[in-house]
Amino acid sequence: MKSLREELWFETENRLEFINITPRVQEIIDRSQIKEGLCLVNAMHITASVFINDDESGLHKDFEKWLEELAPHEPVDQYAHNTFEDNAAAHLKRQVMGREVVVAVTKGRLDFGPWEQIFYGEFDGRRKKRVLVKVIGD
Numbered sequence: 001m002k003s004l005r006e007e008l009w010f011e012t013e014n015r016l017e018f019i020n021i022t023p024r025v026q027e028i029i030d031r032s033q034i035k036e037g038l039c040l041v042n043a044m045h046i047t048a049s050v051f052i053n054d055d056e057s058g059l060h061k062d063f064e065k066w067l068e069e070l071a072p073h074e075p076v077d078q079y080a081h082n083t084f085e086d087n088a089a090a091h092l093k094r095q096v097m098g099r100e101v102v103v104a105v106t107k108g109r110l111d112f113g114p115w116e117q118i119f120y121g122e123f124d125g126r127r128k129k130r131v132l133v134k135v136i137g138d
Contacts, residue, residue, distance in 0.1 A: 037137015
């Protein structure tokens with residue numbers, strides 16, 4: 001069995017952003033030369049997420065609105081965690097959107113259902129963060 005581990009780095013301009021990382025993950029699979037296996041993609045920061053969904057701007061706006069209703073950033077003093085940084089809401093948003101995804105690799109390609117894409121979700125942006133991509137298989 002072969003494996004390849006790489007990191008993707010992000011530094012967003014906004015506190016909350018969604019970035020389609022599917023092409024970058026597929027490039028790593030291509031470099032791995034693995035034809036059959038699994039690909040793990042996970043956010044290595046507790047205020048960011050990796051998830052699978054549709055790449056449709058209206059849906060992303062709905063996610064932003066929904067997440068802000070669930071865990072509004074302001075007022076920042078509503079959270080006990082906000083003693084050092086004002087990112088408690090980002091931790092809560094990450095908990096809802098998830099830490100990682102695992103996707104089957106079949107014939108060297110990400111084996112998705114219709115419309116599925118991999119996204120990096122940033123909830124406390126404006127600093128450098130990373131995503132781990134680990135491909136294993138033959």
